[in-house]
Amino acid sequence: MSTLAPLSYVKVSSIRMQGLLLLFFSKMEHVPFIRDIQATYTRTGIFGYWGNKGGVSIRLSFYGHMLCFLNCHLAAHMKYATERVDEFEYIMDTQMFNCTKAPRIIDHRLVFWFGDLNFRIQDHGMHFVRSCINNQTYSLLWSQDQLTMMKKKEQLLQEFEEGPLDFKPTYKFDLNSDTYDSSGKKRKPAWTDRILWRSEDVSTQEPTVAEQREEDEEFPLKIKQDLYTSKMEYSISDHKPVIGIFSLELRKMYEIPLVRLRAEGDWSADIDAMVVYSPLQPFPSSSWDWIGLYMVGFTSMSDYITYTWVKDDEVAFNEELMQVYVSKEEIPVRGGECVLCYYSSALQCIIGISEPFKVSIKEIIVSLKSSAPSRKPSNIT
Template identity: 65%
Template sequence: MVTWNVATAEPPDDITSLLHLNSQKKADLYVIGLQEVRAAPLKFVTDLAFGDSWSCLFMNTLTSLGYIKVSSVRMQGLLLLLFSKLEHVPFLRDIRTTYTRTGIYGYWGNKGGVSIRFSLYGHSVCFLNCHLAAHIHNSTERVEEFEHILNSQTFEGNTTLSVLDHKLVFWFGDLNFRIEDHGMHFIRNCINSKNFNLLWSKDQLTMMKKKIPRLQQFEEGPLDFQPTYKFDLNSNEYDSSGKKRKPAWCDRILWRINPKPPPENVDKEHHDDGDEDQKQLEDPLDEFPLSVIQDTYTSNMEYSVSDHKPVTGIFTLELRKMYKTPLVEVCAEGEWSADLDALVTYRTLEQFPSSAWDWIGLYKRLKDIKFWKQELEQKLQEIVQEIDLLLTIKNRVEKALGCCAEPLQATLDCLNERQSRVQIDLVYDDVEKELLKEKDVIEGVTALLRRILEQIVEQIRLNRSAKYFLEKDLRDKFQAQNIDDFCFLLSSTTATAEMQAGARQSPNEGVAVTPQEWETFSSVNIDKAEKERNNSASLRMLVENLLAQMTADVRKQHQATNSALILHIQETRSAKTRLEDQLNKLLAEIASQEQNLDALKVAVVDKEGPLSVAQTRLTARQQRPNMELCNDRAQSRLLAEVQQLTSTKSRLKESSAESEMELRALTKNQLLLEEEIQVKTNSLYIDEVICTQLLQSITIHDF
């Protein structure tokens, strides 16, 4: 088994080391899982028609060694290949493939899983090649994607309906689990000193296996090799870019054996002297056991075309075969020659139930022009209908792109308007969060629609190309049929001298083709048209599903944004009302404080008259002569009165000063409250008037 994220690179010239082809013990099966095979729209369509460069490399390498390509499945950049020795091919049965997308909200196949399942000598086996979410903080999302893949992948036509129903499951690929906590310096020191075990406890997959029961069912060999990510291209040096990503074991191979439940009809009663019966009860026999031994689990540092290193796992499967005889034996009769028809006989070696999947192919030379003309006309009609249907889908996608512009502009306008909020209200709130999420959803849908439109345009071009060759072949057939019909009607009495002279010229004598070439030419045109029609129909079905899902996602997010905006408006209005109530109370308190200050000022003025009279009297009495200047009772009372009035006046002034300070503080609070109310008024105007009108003007139409 090989897993390798090839990072859109072209394959190397030689993969002998990757496949261990120089090993003395030759593998029976090869399972190769690749991620990030280049899948640009035009390249992807070309690969579908002619095969991608990676598949061709593995095909050319392994088929020359006697291996047969049994099956393959591709989903954009994810590719899974299964090769087998010829001797095992009759015993690989019930082969099925499927895939699951998890990229861009489940629309895009840059992330997800592809799988091949089959019966190996009667044992159900499934290979699941995954490319999960990137970045160190997405470990939980990776587990959720894996569980989504397991839950969504089903296989029809056999008893193993899901991945985990199989007796043996291999899960592998760029699982993208990273190494947590440890710093770059520590990780690189452990790698350089080959102390890989010091990093195992912080490997995210190892950590997740301790918490997730479904992951605990899978086994993995020890990670006794260098982390396989991330390397500089064309080198064995870890990432030296500005990001300096930490090395990690992103590329993994795990397996799971489904334990066989004890038979329901085991007799629980047994004789005391029956040791074998007792053993059967304690350990129910598996009539056809299967076990897995991992011989090798390592990375290959030789290949540097990608920022990942490939990981190889060599396994030994020990099993008891449920059947050892092929279903059918085919024999060639006599000697075969390219110039003569060949005869093949077959006979069934085992009884097996008939199925709609059973078929026998019979091939013979077809020379009748009318037959091929009818075939071409039928295929031309089908491809023309398919072109019309695809043009309709193209118009829908273009209309959907146009429909995305208005919601996106309204969302951007709301975001820009909300930047006009001031002070405390200029905050990243739930409305901002939902608007940004709506912007991301619409932009993601727009980008996906553009990619879909590119694929549709390319498919229309391929359909029209197939249509052109069908029409050209049909015109030639029509002309040939007319000539043959004319020749059929000719006789010795109808042929003119001019015709006979023309016949003697034989202008096309040197360019005639053989009947086999004649048949092959039309067959290729029909096969190409059928292939393009099938690809087109699959593309239409995919686009139909994507359009429905994208409409639902945009509509759902738009409703979430509206709900968040309504709730925020209610909260802002409530806050503004509370501030206004506080302002009214404060204004009443300011009025009361102003009245108190005025009363204190009046009281101070009232004390100044009596104080002036007492001071004047005291001054006048100081002019008494000689012995008359005595401290009599009147003098004592005047002094006491002056002191009392002076003290009272001082206290009144202090109270007045304190009252003025409180009044200034209250006035300042008044200004702050009025400013906050103005902030809320501004925010309410932006959200309740501008943004509400913008969002209410949006109508999410069905794409």
């Protein structure tokens, strides 16, 4: 968060299940257009009760397009390729969201599936695998990659795309080194860490979803992978991290935020302040909605300086403009560049961000009183 905030990225959502963590960041300019955020998890560890294996997901609406991000940690060891597929299908079947348009992962227009999927390189011996790695002839190993092999017979896997594995297998390394496992077990290198995606193909949709197909055709979404590689310089794990960069080309279903807000007048800790906001589109307002004051460069929605409940401190200016007061006791004494964010409790997201404005430094008056005898000017003759 401290690294990404200066680059104008804000943490929008996160979910954790033991060691499995998913963080979703967005550029500030997109935040008011990311809505309907939900997160969930599925355990597939020992008897389905332990969370060391399974999947965590975050789904959302991005300019009206339904996206889902699924991070999985599947069963380990060479012989459990079928179990890994079973776990993935179980996660896909059981994760449900409170969303009419996309209640399941598979209903989203774009799904990213990634994580430590634990698929191994089968059949090839250790000497051949390491020789291919040293010679960078990775393509000779692809046919025996278990995920590639399972895709040939599993319909669900065939719906997911993946870029070419033109980088070293990312597992397993000695800690703090670029050396593959030199322990007594000498595990065979493998591409355990993967990034795949599934983009909804309008041409394959069922006739029963004609209305949805018309919407998809009117508001197209295209995806292109720009980079798929590993980062060998990181050595704190026995895995090397994998990076995927994608470009999305889409037509926005809406281009204005739900709320416009601004700081009215001068802001400082010397006087009570006022926020003026106006709804630009209908949205489910709630007594739990609040407006937060943030420093420019804030890291997440919880990184506010102060907040005020909209309904508690609201005064109607007219039917289109609302005023909300902020107590001077809540305004930072040191001042600085700030923004205001309107948070919708019903939508679980920020739906409006003000332009940056200056909060003045609080005036401090210091009175000095001397105990020394006063000196009068000398008489001049």
